Amino acid sequence: MVKIAIAGGSGDLGREILDALVATGKHEILILSRNDTPTFALAPGVTWVKANYDDANQLAEILRGVDTVISVIVVHTDPDNRAQKNLIDAAVRAGVRRLAPSEWITSTVLPHMPWYAGKVEIRKYLEDINKDKKVLEYTLFQPGLFLNYLTYPHKSAKHIVQLELPISFAHRRALMVEGSDEAKITLTTAEDLANVVARAVEYEGEWPRVGGVRGTELTLGQLLAIGERVRGAPFHIERLDAEDLKAGKIKSSWMPMPEHHAISPEELEKLRPTFIGGMILGISAGHLSVSDEWNRLLPDYKFTQAEEFLAAAWRGKLDEMGL
Missing domain, CATH: 3.40.50.720 (NAD(P)-binding Rossmann-like Domain)
Incomplete structure (x- = not known):
């Protein structure tokens, strides 16, 4: 104990x-x-x-x-x-x-x-x-992006609050920087991360300083292909200019609303362009790809894979835009 x-x-x-x-x-x-x-x-x-x-x-x-x-x-x-x-x-x-x-x-x-x-x-x-x-x-537990966010607005974790992101399975849309299809992203379920933490507490060896937790590693192109298979239709992809995004300009026909209980509506409205632009830039630059230290230390743990999880989560769901 x-x-x-x-x-x-x-x-x-x-x-x-x-x-x-x-x-x-x-x-x-x-x-x-x-x-x-x-x-x-x-x-x-x-x-x-x-x-x-x-x-x-x-x-x-x-x-x-x-x-x-x-x-x-x-x-x-x-x-x-x-x-x-x-x-x-x-x-x-x-x-x-x-x-x-x-x-x-x-x-x-x-x-x-x-x-x-x-x-x-x-x-x-x-x-x-x-x-x-x-x-x-x-140890620095680093799981990349929660895979659960890609089931927005449908709940897929017991407690994690759903967050609408620039890659939206619900709307079959994606905002990304031009030429970023090969950028990598790590997607890990909240349940897998929590289970790894529970096992790490009991781990008898020394904790690694950097503690990557890698559920599924994909390129953005592979993720979008999964989205189209899971949702059964092409995604509308808008490729944005990085300099515009750095300036807080989202020149797109759509922008997600990443509501979260830790951010007031007033604060969100003010920070929304900066937050969305930063997320697009970070994802497109591969900054949400993480290492796999805890995968290697806990080789018997079987991580949930993205396509299987998303296919099950979206099975039977109506398109959120009515398309």
């Missing part, structure tokens, strides 16, 4: 990871939250703890006796990375053995996706902590 603390464990990805850990029936789990009381029913072995992320001393008291800390703190809502830095400092003071910072996407997040800049800063913070000697073992 391992004692685990999940910071941000009441969020959508936190809940996916929590479920996978609870399913093992092996661990004592603390959910660290800013809320006073649980926002959902707690399973046996799970304890809700109100945490003050501005107080590293209080966090250290909470973390005493904890073996592994998993952070699912939303990076762009953590000014100056204060909450995560305090969490890391508290973990060191409390003698925590392992920590997974809030990564959960890819190793390459700049320059096209600046809203993830906090992840880069936290990587440097962890490197500095261990620069003289290893103080804290950590």
Whole structure:
């Protein structure tokens, strides 16, 4: 049995990871939250703890006796990375053995996706902590893009919020940079990522610093071909100029609306062109392709493959545009 603390464990990805850990029936789990009381029913072995992320001393008291800390703190809502830095400092003071910072996407997040800049800063913070000697073992869980997003608006994960992306199976449309058909993308289901985290907690060897989790690796051309097979019709593909996108100009007949509970409607409306442009540039540049460290460390785990998953998810679904 391992004692685990999940910071941000009441969020959508936190809940996916929590479920996978609870399913093992092996661990004592603390959910660290800013809320006073649980926002959902707690399973046996799970304890809700109100945490003050501005107080590293209080966090250290909470973390005493904890073996592994998993952070699912939303990076762009953590000014100056204060909450995560305090969490890391508290973990060191409390003698925590392992920590997974809030990564959960890819190793390459700049320059096209600046809203993830906090992840880069936290990587440097962890490197500095261990620069003289290893103080804290950590891994950067990087699964690429959640495959579940490609079933939007149909739910395909227990907790992950669906997000409309520039590649839309629902609308049979895609926005991409000219000449990017061979760019690679990694697609991993939320369930597979959560299961890998649950196995990593029990892994007896040293965690790799970079922890790629590779469900399916495809080129954009291969992904679009899967889309056309799964949806039974051609996709309308618009190839955009990279310089326009960098300037926040989306010169297309359609633009997705990536609504998310962590972003207010007002903030979304203001950031939408920058976010969509950055996603198109990042995807088209292959920045959502990740390595496979955890695949190699857990060779018996069978990952869900993209075409099989998407075919099952879209079977019998009406076209969202009525085409």
